[in-house]
Amino acid sequence: MIPTLTAQAQVSDNKVKIGILNDQSGVYANYGGKYSYEAAKMAVEDFGGKVLGAPVEVITADHQNKADLGSNIARQWYDTEQVDTIMELTSSSVALAVQALSKDKKKITINTGGATTDLTGPQCTPYGFHWAYDTYALAVGTGAALVKQGGDSWFFLTADYAFGYSLEQNTSNLIKGMGGKVLGSVRHPLATTDYSSFLLQAQSSGAKVIGLANAGLDTANAIKQAAEFGLTANGQRLAALLFTIAEVHGLGLEAAQGLTLTEGFYWNRTPETAKFGKRFFDRTGAMPNMVHAGTYSAVTQYLKAIQKAGTDDADAVAKVLHEMPVNDIFAENGTVAKNGRMMHDMYLVQVKKPGESDVPWDYFTVLATIPGKEAFMDPAKSGCPLVTN
Structure with missing residues (x-):
């Protein structure tokens, strides 16, 4: 049987x-x-x-x-x-x-x-x-938004490993595709504490936007030191390409206000x-x-x-x-x-000014919703061998 x-x-x-x-x-x-x-x-x-x-x-x-x-x-x-x-x-x-x-x-x-x-x-x-x-979604969100606002020349401060390279490449491709220019880049070690030489190179490039292709405390420290060097006071803009509410909280609204970021989630949405x-x-x-x-x-x-x-x-x-x-x-x-790749909506947000935040951790204004099919790379163009056209 x-x-x-x-x-x-x-x-x-x-x-x-x-x-x-x-x-x-x-x-x-x-x-x-x-x-x-x-x-x-x-x-x-x-x-x-x-x-x-x-x-x-x-x-x-x-x-x-x-x-x-x-x-x-x-x-x-x-x-x-x-x-x-x-x-x-x-x-x-x-x-x-x-x-x-x-x-x-x-x-x-x-x-x-x-x-x-x-x-x-x-x-x-x-x-x-x-x-x-992923790095493509960050480029589509933050990178595209700043180019549309007139930030058509960029210089990158890039974390010296796979993430940084991918973020710089994806953002550079988008900037060039929109008619902008990439004037140069410099790579820094993970968890560096002194950004002075990197920021001076960015400053001397004359780029309208300094793209921070890093994350976490690296980005927060670069933003702090950029303010000390007077980069933003002299008209250059900072693009925090990967910056989340955790880092905004650590940096504080006074320092982070006005930054444009791309997030996949906002608790107060x-x-x-x-x-x-x-x-x-x-x-x-x-x-x-x-x-x-x-x-x-x-x-x-x-x-x-x-x-x-x-x-x-x-x-x-x-x-x-x-x-x-x-x-x-x-x-x-x-x-x-x-x-x-899980395809879902992403959100372009701007960090509020201190007086605009009504409750603790109420840090973002949602500027736009980016549909998943726009936010993420077409799988057929990803280079993945599992995808057949």
Whole structure:
């Protein structure tokens, strides 16, 4: 007699284990860090703590922005700690390394902190997904807005690793495509404290806009020192290409006022986002940015995919992730393209003046909504080998 197959759900190791791997002690500690870990735990709690009857566990580690350390942690998690998926992955060099390892291990990664478009471009994988934002979206938002306002000549201060290169390249391509000019660039080490020589080069270039192709404390420190050098007082504008509410809070409205940025999430945009933001604030003391809210969304969608697939098998879950729309506090009618890019609306925002902020953390005025199909690169042009025209 041939046994019949049942529809019994399959969960490996009788548990689902999610790893949040990011920078928790360096320049991106507030940008992602422990706050992304809390967002992931919130998502699991809101899902009920279980999927297909199996408990869900979240663990975390600090990769210190080192690709080799990140890869070693990921390998240990996969080989000895039964981790099923790794998420967040702030720092593009780490994100690329872990995504490549995860392909070999047939494990899903969902990047919410890493920014380079290579994740869904030449280095895309069947198990790699990119959620909150990327360098193309930042260029389309902030870069295009400043060019339209007359900022048609640029000089870049660029973080000297994969993220910085990708952000500078994407923004440069957009500026040139709109008829603007890139007068030059200079690269600085990650977590540098002295920007004087870099800022002097930017100042002497005569560019109307100084593009800060960096993030976290690097961007905040560059803005502070640019003010000390009198760059903005002399008519040059700063473009903080990746700057979130976490960094605005750290810098303060007095210093940050007037900056134009691109965000994938703003807590005070709708009643639903405000409710989530206040819940997040109650447990962290900070309002969420797009990395934190994006991590909540990624964890939630991953658990929904397991539920729908009836298994945590990576191939089955990846298939469902590509098929399911994303509707939650982060994205409305988001879709996942063949290259793993989650397409969703982005928001062009301006930092308020101190007198315009009515409540704590009420820092942004939303200037425009950028539809997902405009905000993100056409998958057919991404260079991803998984995409066929």
